[in-house]
Amino acid sequence: MSEDTLRSVQIERTSVGRYVVRNARGGEMSMGTGEDETFTPVELLLAALGGCTAVDVDLVTSRRAEPTRFAVTVSGDKIRDPEAGNRMRNLTVTFSVAFPAGADGDRARAALPRSLRQSHDRLCTVSRTVELGTPVSLVDASDPGPAEPR
Incomplete structure (x- = not known):
């Protein structure tokens, strides 16, 4: 296949139960355990x-x-x-x-x-x-x- 098929995100821990998710295009969002507003x-x-x-x-x-x-x-x-x-x-x-x-x-x-x-x-x-x-x-x-x- 000539097209790039790989998709990925990076997840980095920021504190206990809190993470930031980043994509290759520079977008980011917070993720967590549900104890606050994060998804x-x-x-x-x-x-x-x-x-x-x-x-x-x-x-x-x-x-x-x-x-x-x-x-x-x-x-x-x-x-x-x-x-x-x-x-x-x-x-x-x-x-x-x-x-x-x-x-x-x-x-x-x-x-x-x-x-x-x-x-x-x-x-x-x-x-x-x-x-x-x-x-x-x-x-x-x-x-x-x-x-x-x-």
């Missing part, structure tokens, strides 16, 4: 699920008409499963979109159901990855610390 990792997962489809749908429908409302709610239940481990279930992405009256708004409304289906079934990398159950590898590249004297 938790689970909330970021929910945001990624909804955001991925929101981008797909927005790019298609807004070519036809600028929405008068475009809101996405993503929810799910965080469960503690003693056998399979902690996880989310009942993930739901709910769109509430409105377009102006007229021919352009009608074209955008007509494009909405198909763009939602295409994003879910084929385009959204985040939901496709979650639904297909892609394995995650953990690598420990920690500094081993000073060598013990012999």
